[in-house]
Amino acid sequence: xxxxxxxxxxxxxxxxxxxxxxxxxxxxxxxxxxxxxxxxxxxxxxxxxxxxxxxxxxxxxxxxxxxxxxxxxxxxxxxxxxxxxxxxxxxxxxxxxxxxxxxxxxxxxxxxxxxxxxxxxxxxxxxxxxxxxxxxxxxxxxxxxxxxxxxxxxxxxxxxxxxxxxxxxxxxxxxxxxxxxxxxxxxxxxxxxxxxxxxxxxxxxxxxxxxxxxxxxxxxxxxxxxxxxxxxxxxxxxxxxxxxx
Amino acid sequence: xxxxxxxxxxxxxxxxxxxxxxxxxxxxxxxxxxxxxxxxxxxxxxxxxxxxxxxxxxxxxxxxxxxxxxxxxxxxxxxxxxxxxxxxxxxxxxxxxxxxxxxxxxxxxxxxxxxxxxxxxxxxxxxxxxxxxxxxxxxxxxxxxxxxxxxxxxxxxxxxxxxxxxxxxxxxxxxxxxxxxxxxxxxxxxxxxxxxxxx
Numbered sequence: 001x002x003x004x005x006x007x008x009x010x011x012x013x014x015x016x017x018x019x020x021x022x023x024x025x026x027x028x029x030x031x032x033x034x035x036x037x038x039x040x041x042x043x044x045x046x047x048x049x050x051x052x053x054x055x056x057x058x059x060x061x062x063x064x065x066x067x068x069x070x071x072x073x074x075x076x077x078x079x080x081x082x083x084x085x086x087x088x089x090x091x092x093x094x095x096x097x098x099x100x101x102x103x104x105x106x107x108x109x110x111x112x113x114x115x116x117x118x119x120x121x122x123x124x125x126x127x128x129x130x131x132x133x134x135x136x137x138x139x140x141x142x143x144x145x146x147x148x149x150x151x152x153x154x155x156x157x158x159x160x161x162x163x164x165x166x167x168x169x170x171x172x173x174x175x176x177x178x179x180x181x182x183x184x185x186x187x188x189x190x191x192x193x194x195x196x197x198x199x200x201x202x203x204x205x206x207x208x209x210x211x212x213x214x215x216x217x218x219x220x221x222x223x224x225x226x227x228x229x230x231x232x233x234x235x236x237x238x239x240x241x242x243x244x245x
Numbered sequence: 246x247x248x249x250x251x252x253x254x255x256x257x258x259x260x261x262x263x264x265x266x267x268x269x270x271x272x273x274x275x276x277x278x279x280x281x282x283x284x285x286x287x288x289x290x291x292x293x294x295x296x297x298x299x300x301x302x303x304x305x306x307x308x309x310x311x312x313x314x315x316x317x318x319x320x321x322x323x324x325x326x327x328x329x330x331x332x333x334x335x336x337x338x339x340x341x342x343x344x345x346x347x348x349x350x351x352x353x354x355x356x357x358x359x360x361x362x363x364x365x366x367x368x369x370x371x372x373x374x375x376x377x378x379x380x381x382x383x384x385x386x387x388x389x390x391x392x393x394x395x396x397x398x399x400x401x402x403x404x405x406x407x408x409x410x411x412x413x414x415x416x417x418x419x420x421x422x423x424x425x426x427x428x429x430x431x432x433x434x435x436x437x438x439x440x441x442x443x444x
Contacts, residue, residue: 065285065289066284066285066286066289067285067286067287067289067290067390068289071284098389099386178385179385179396180389181385181388181389181392181393181394181395182394182395182396228394231389231390231392232386232389232390233285233390
């Protein structure tokens, strides 16, 4: 069982204000402004989440309300308070719902990052703050996504720091965002009034104003696709989080 | 949706546990109804709201009566009026044992007073109708729980799922439907109402 030592405060990285090009935007709005904020340097670890659960028993897997997490919640732990010895306690906590992630951040006096904040920081390579249009960076991110499972089985994480000083945004797990349930539209719904596009317009108020800004940004499409499959109760073995403030 | 679908399936193929292909969420993409009753109660969210009369309402206070739920905002001029039409069809197809619940996605603008005016203008009066406004956080919690997606595009414009949800008397989601109410949704609502009457 992981020993629940007193936790060091998470290291928050100051993120300067700026803008980024979101995957989806409204017509005429190519970039979205992001105000300055702070983001955890690292993902939340199993060790840290175990300490949270001890302090907040309502979030134990055997007492959590089912509206707040599906049946997979912390199911990969050896026991309700035992994050397990098989996996390094410094690995990212996974199998946590959006509600649980949000409660954890609130207990630290912080919150989940928004999609815009997360994507803004995630556009940074090791050397450039906005490398989202760099084919080599995109390829690198895709390679990280494709090899996560294999690397997770290795002895320890290889931390990858981006130009802001934030680590492992791409290399470890998918991460929850505060507004994961924002509307996404998969292609330009203005293009057609029939077939699938007609159905989309039917489902969404104002969806005709949304379109993909850069269909070649495949890593961003992947992240968007993963978010689109989530509800607030969902837990996955490949989904963790970090906090922001 | 071709690009989206390809990306979703690629995510599912590349990464074990990714839900995009193997566990599609009905609210996210699929107009088809979700027929299986969920194991959780929406009322366990425990949040507190204000109704169109200005009274405080806990979600828990809706226990005991099945509800049809839609999330809208009053300045919406495209799909929200359609949702109202569908709710009124459901009102006509069921009796007073079925409640009709509208929750705003724009609580800053849709105060209880605005909701009361909206209810009067659209003939949504009487004890079966409840229109709720709450905190932005509680709105997001409820939307995220029901699988409703939304995003503010302009100060007056919110893109959102047009989804009708049937809750049984305990607050379990028994069915969801995107778009216009079909015969299946109406008969499911009638069945729920009938069950509520016999208890």
